[in-house]
Amino acid sequence: MMGEAAGRTRRRKSGAESPWERFGWIMAAVWLVFLAYPVIALVQSNAAQGWIITGWIALCAFIIVYVAGFIHGMSFGGGGLTKPPMPIQWVAFGGMIVCAALTVPSVGGGALSFLPFIMSFASYGLTRLAHWLTSAVCIVVTVAVVFFTPAGATYLTVLAIIVLLAVVNTVSTTLIIRSDEAERLGLELATSEGREAVARDVHDLVGHSLTVVKLKAQLARKLMDSDPERAKAELADIESLTAEAIAGVRATVAGVRSAALTEQLASCRDALRSADVTMRVEGDAATLSPAQSLTASWVLREATTNVLRHSAAKTVTVRIAAGVFEVIDDGRGFSGGEGNGVRGMRERATTGGGALLVRAGVAGGTHVEVTW
Template sequence: MRNREPVDTRDGWARYGWLMGAVWLVFLFYPGRALVRSEAEPWTLALGWAALVAFAATYLAGFVSGMRTPVGESGCLTQGFFWATLACALLTVPAIGWGTTSFIPFLMAYASYLMSRRWHWAVMTAGVAIMVLAVVLAASRGDTPVWSLLWIVLLMAAVNTINTWLITRSVRADELRLELATSEERESVARDVHDLLGHSLTVVKLKAELAARLIDKHPAAARRELDEIVHLTTEALAGVRGTVTGLRAEGLSEQLAASSAALASGGITMKVRGSANALSAAQSLPAAWVLREATTNILRHAGASRVLVELAPGTLSVEDDGVGLPGGGLPGAGLTGAGLPGAGLPGEHPVESGNGLRGMRERASAAGAELSFSSGELHGTKVSLTW
């Protein structure tokens, strides 16, 4: 298994996923009932009750630890809690004997969802084998076999195997989408830098050649060309810095902070609803790019005073209270207005001719998302990215 970054503990699942384990503790009713009915020595009963309480505590502690570990991996702490829960279960054997098998579903679920696939298969195989042995021994002694628990263990083995397989596939698919999104981001940066420098350097070369021809006979004209060269190189340098800054702030959380600061510098208030953790890692990268483009367009063209950014599972929306949409429901001079690069050409709507908007649509499409424009609650322009 490849090494991956630790799970973000700000994520709701990492913080509260242990509640899933807490819900299943209700089934400790069965070993508890076995202890109540047991006729064992008092000291073994006391040991059994202490072990039952310790089992519940270590089981929950293991879930808290395991939920903060990447899927398919098992940290030392998570493994330690597993062995602790197993030890607690075994300590009940003197008091309830084969009743200890009622702990098997807990141990199987723990190994399946909090540890690696190897642990899943090992614990599942051992659990099924122990239950089959218990049924065989009970039948050989003339006792009533615990068929219900055997079926529960078999059912859990099948369900856990399917669920963990689906979870692993989902995680790997997210990793692949993140790699593709990162590759798209790199290609976009390379294309932007190439276009920016290619155009600027071509113009600078022509003006430098012209200045060289004019410097002897028309020094004033040559100076004007040199001044324009300085202006062009300054703009090109600023463009490259902006591109590199955008690349460095590719994380959605970082881009939210960068957008808020940029808008504040323009006298625009930005409000955020939701959390960046609502989007997966693969979704965050294109979402950050769209947010960056939207922020740039708002500053340049919207004439807005307020911006609302909403984040929900699979959705990012950015809206302003600027000029808004013209008739027909297409973005006008606000967030996506005619002031965009390339806009205002004869016969072209500014939405279709704006390089920034085309880039936003291309990025959304490459990420498997849909980009849409509408009028939001601030009565300006709303850009929505939806998966």
């Protein structure tokens, strides 16, 4: 009844009220049909007139408190089950008990009809302890009426309903609590995975950029005396790469960075050219889907970084086909170990729905392959 209040409160504040939030209180009102029994008992009551009037007032007050408590918990985040209940809910709970007790002198055992409402309010709107205590007390009170009062047999049906309701409320609230715990765990896991994704993005981006900057700086130093103009051009490239890396890190942390494969191919070709490595592209980048292209872009970036750092290759071949992306170099070859770069590529491929294979090339070098 009130266990889902927290999730709906945020949508209410944002103005996105669902029909359930606007009209869900009607469900609470529908169940009030079961109060027909105390109504009939009041009509047929032989008690003193004062007690009958008190009974009618208490019945009306019970209905108001019950429906108001339902609306409060459902629409305004009243708490219960998955978070501590607000003080007003305890007040409403106590008010319902008082109202039910005030009808006893006029309706007698008919007051048992109030117990299912009190049980449900405690189960869904209060704490777990309140659920157990209220259910136990209601069952004990009903058993006492059934077995120790002259007309107790009349309320055997009520006893069955209360016992069944206690079981249903226990199972239902347990499922709600476990669902909420699973949702919180999922949120924590998603947050952790998000942090890892950002760390991978920053590692790949900064690692690649710094590697290229280092190579260009070394080249500019060598050319400073023999070819000053080219050295200036390399320094300009370093400035541009640095600005791009800074912007990329900021965008990555914001979670909005995306790199087109065609742009990444051009960037990697330039980086490899600076190290006197030739890159050939076989196939069309448009062959891959947008999601596959994003994964391929990151794999290409990391593979290029590894070539520049470790392979001493002279040629890099990129092959693109439907569902396949390969980066092959003719360098020293793959030793079989997996560093952060290879692990990062594997995680990227897995996240993108693909599988990564890194192996020694047929003619030497390293062969990186992603398949979807």
